[in-house]
Amino acid sequence: MDVNSGRELTIAARLAGSLEEEIVAGQLSPGQQLDERQIAERFGVSRTPVREALRQLASAGLVEMRPRRKAVVRRLDKQRMVQMFEVLASLESLAAECAARRMSAALLAALAEIHDDIGRCIAEGRPEDYDALNYQFHRIIYDGAGNGYLSEQVDLLRQHLSPYRRWLLQKMNRMRQSHEEHGRILAALKDGDEARAADEMRRHVRDDDRFLDFLMAQDSGDG
Amino acid sequence: MDVNSGRELTIAARLAGSLEEEIVAGQLSPGQQLDERQIAERFGVSRTPVREALRQLASAGLVEMRPRRKAVVRRLDKQRMVQMFEVLASLESLAAECAARRMSAALLAALAEIHDDIGRCIAEGRPEDYDALNYQFHRIIYDGAGNGYLSEQVDLLRQHLSPYRRWLLQKMNRMRQSHEEHGRILAALKDGDEARAADEMRRHVRDDDRFLDFLMAQDSGDG
DNA sequence: GGCCCTATCCTGGTATACCAAATATAGAGA
DNA sequence: TCTCTATATTTGGTATACCAGGATAGGGCC
Numbered sequence: 001m002d003v004n005s006g007r008e009l010t011i012a013a014r015l016a017g018s019l020e021e022e023i024v025a026g027q028l029s030p031g032q033q034l035d036e037r038q039i040a041e042r043f044g045v046s047r048t049p050v051r052e053a054l055r056q057l058a059s060a061g062l063v064e065m066r067p068r069r070k071a072v073v074r075r076l077d078k079q080r081m082v083q084m085f086e087v088l089a090s091l092e093s094l095a096a097e098c099a100a101r102r103m104s105a106a107l108l109a110a111l112a113e114i115h116d117d118i119g120r121c122i123a124e125g126r127p128e129d130y131d132a133l134n135y136q137f138h139r140i141i142y143d144g145a146g147n148g149y150l151s152e153q154v155d156l157l158r159q160h161l162s163p164y165r166r167w168l169l170q171k172m173n174r175m176r177q178s179h180e181e182h183g184r185i186l187a188a189l190k191d192g193d194e195a196r197a198a199d200e201m202r203r204h205v206r207d208d209d210r211f212l213d214f215l216m217a218q219d220s221g222d223g
Numbered sequence: 224m225d226v227n228s229g230r231e232l233t234i235a236a237r238l239a240g241s242l243e244e245e246i247v248a249g250q251l252s253p254g255q256q257l258d259e260r261q262i263a264e265r266f267g268v269s270r271t272p273v274r275e276a277l278r279q280l281a282s283a284g285l286v287e288m289r290p291r292r293k294a295v296v297r298r299l300d301k302q303r304m305v306q307m308f309e310v311l312a313s314l315e316s317l318a319a320e321c322a323a324r325r326m327s328a329a330l331l332a333a334l335a336e337i338h339d340d341i342g343r344c345i346a347e348g349r350p351e352d353y354d355a356l357n358y359q360f361h362r363i364i365y366d367g368a369g370n371g372y373l374s375e376q377v378d379l380l381r382q383h384l385s386p387y388r389r390w391l392l393q394k395m396n397r398m399r400q401s402h403e404e405h406g407r408i409l410a411a412l413k414d415g416d417e418a419r420a421a422d423e424m425r426r427h428v429r430d431d432d433r434f435l436d437f438l439m440a441q442d443s444g445d446g
Numbered sequence: 447g448g449c450c451c452t453a454t455c456c457t458g459g460t461a462t463a464c465c466a467a468a469t470a471t472a473g474a475g476a
Numbered sequence: 477t478c479t480c481t482a483t484a485t486t487t488g489g490t491a492t493a494c495c496a497g498g499a500t501a502g503g504g505c506c
Binding site for chain 2: 488489490491492496497498
């Protein structure tokens with residue numbers, strides 16, 4: 001899940017990760033202008049990887065770049081997060097719908113196995129494994145959807161959301177409920193019921209959405 | 224719609240456009256490796272803008288870049304196109320659903336006006352205006368959805384699909400049918416019927432999808 | 447004769463220098 | 477004093493040179 005875990009090779013990628021963290025953490029406030037030379041100096045590198053990193057962040061939607069203008073940090077308000085979750089829900093729902101139609105028996109079995117693993121993980125109190133398993137569960141559904149493009153996009157979106165998700169899941173330990181929802185999705189997939197699979201998945205992802213709404217109400221006035 | 228029309232400023236952006244065209248046109252075959260120096264020489268520029276362009280194309284999903292590896296042209300088979308349309312349909316459907324819930328009366332009126340414009344455009348036989356108007360119709364719905372992220376993503380996706388769309392719409396002149404479908408979407412939005420709006424929109428976009436299926440059957444064996 | 451190891455080349459990643467556009471600033475004119 | 481303009485400075489875009497990692501080919505070993 002961690003994009004920049006250890007096996008980093010290029011400075012640009014590492015920079016992108018660092019800057020993303022800073023933006024998400026709010027150390028770089030929205031609207032702030034990012035000077036390439038300044039960043040380069042701060043990290044002790046040249047401007048070249050900084051540019052690549054900024055380009056990457058721009059494609060991730062974290063900064064905005066216009067020709068001949070400084071890159072500016074985008075408004076990372078929680079509303080935008082909710083919007084991203086809304087899109088994620090739609091895409092995951094599509095994946096579930098497609099998977100219900102096209103998923104192979106082997107993949108379905110693998111999915112059931114992951115589902116059981118998650119159950120064990122919860123029962124044995126190993127919440128640190130949850131994230132990875134949860135990702136695998138969804139990942140298998142993307143694969144089963146037989147739509148490579150969708151898989152990529154949803155992967156990308158999840159990647160962009162991952163910092164928030166971790167924060168979110170840490171805060172409200174909803175693993176049990178999530179597991180139940182997984183169970184319902186799995187059942188729908190087994191039945192090959194496209195509509196129900198899509199609906200359950202949408203609901204499942206949107207639950208996180210509702211948490212965000214809750215959090216927004218909690219400490220609003222960020223964005 | 225034309226991303227690179229006239230007001231080009233940076234070489235990198237122009238390069239990205241040219242390379243995208245070549246890839247779409249098949250002059251750069253899928254799987255082909257793109258040597259940065261060679262491309263730079265071919266276009267008479269340095270490697271720097273080539274790198275930026277390649278990065279751009281990578282984020283557009285047209286090429287694949289791995290560290291220390293040459294960028295390779297992605298398999299741009301028609302199946303992938305279908306997959307992109309599938310995702311587009313899902314996103315547009317979400318937009319319509321949100322729009323039915325949140326769209327302002329003013330935007331709805333604007334939408335109706337565009338719809339009429341398209342009707343006139345068809346009646347008076349000005350198919351060259353169709354693309355722009357059609358885009359506006361959908362664009363207003365994105366705006367009405369009140370989800371900036373969704374709007375950006377769907378915009379991006381449409382941009383990536385635009386070459387195919389033009390080719391597609393030129394080939395099979397389905398403007399009339401499309402206009403009727405627009406009418407149904409508009410009606411659903413006016414009624415504030417989320418589910419129907421989403422469904423009509425999904426169907427509408429997926430119609431293009433079906434054309435692609437047809438085309439694929441016609442001259443398969445590309446990807 | 448085939449497989450593995452190594453050396454060389456090739457290519458992408460990075461650093462630095464230069465150029466041009468955009469903005470800030472200061473001065474002159476109204 | 478305000479505004480318009482011209483200039484200076486800032487800063488992103490581009491070019492070039494250098495470095496390091498991966499690929500391939502050749503030779504040595506089994």
